[in-house]
Amino acid sequence: TVRYLPESFEIPWNPNTRTEVSTLCISQFRYSAQIRPSSVVTKDYTFKRPGWAGRFDQEGQYQDYQRTQYEVYDYPGRFKGAHGQNFARWQMDGWRNNAEVARGTSRSPEIWPGRRIVLTGHPQANLNREWQVVA
Numbered sequence: 001t002v003r004y005l006p007e008s009f010e011i012p013w014n015p016n017t018r019t020e021v022s023t024l025c026i027s028q029f030r031y032s033a034q035i036r037p038s039s040v041v042t043k044d045y046t047f048k049r050p051g052w053a054g055r056f057d058q059e060g061q062y063q064d065y066q067r068t069q070y071e072v073y074d075y076p077g078r079f080k081g082a083h084g085q086n087f088a089r090w091q092m093d094g095w096r097n098n099a100e101v102a103r104g105t106s107r108s109p110e111i112w113p114g115r116r117i118v119l120t121g122h123p124q125a126n127l128n129r130e131w132q133v134v135a
Contacts, residue, residue: 008116008130011108026119028105031127036060036099038068042077042088058088060096102131 014025037060044054054077059068072095079087111117116132 005114005116008118009110010118010120011106011111012120013122013127024106024108024110026104026106026108026117029102029119029122029127030104031100031102031124033065033100034098035066035070037072037092037095038066038070040072040074040088040092040095042074042079042084042091044075044077044079044084046080054084056084056088058085058092060092060099062096062100066099102127 012025013029014023015027039057039059041055041057043056046052046054056077072091074091077084077087111133113133113135116130118130119128122128
């Protein structure tokens with residue numbers, strides 16, 4: 001649950017552009033997916049502690065549509081100490097930020113950046129789920 005944001009609300013998909021203005025719906029919805037890295041292994045070395053392993057792994061999330069063998073090996077990892085795990089997670093988030101993108105059109109004044117919506121009624125069943133508006 002994302003705090004400080006209003007709860008998500010359902011909004012139907014209706015491609016009929018002649019719908020009344022009072023009907024809140026999404027009239028256009030385009031989905032695309034890209035192959036992005038599925039995991040990262042980051043490693044670093046310090047001369048002060050040569051025996052330090054300095055290796056951290058991070059798996060990506062939401063990989064239902066792609067293989068899980070697209071690994072990035074990052075050396076030197078440009079981190080020191082225990083911050084490597086967080087750094088690997090941030091790298092993975094950055095590399096996967098556009099793995100799934102949807103663009104839509106709606107007349108609803110309830111949709112703004114940061115708001116979460118649940119698309120309903122789309123003929124492609126896997127798109128009928130929660131989405132977060134980013135722009």
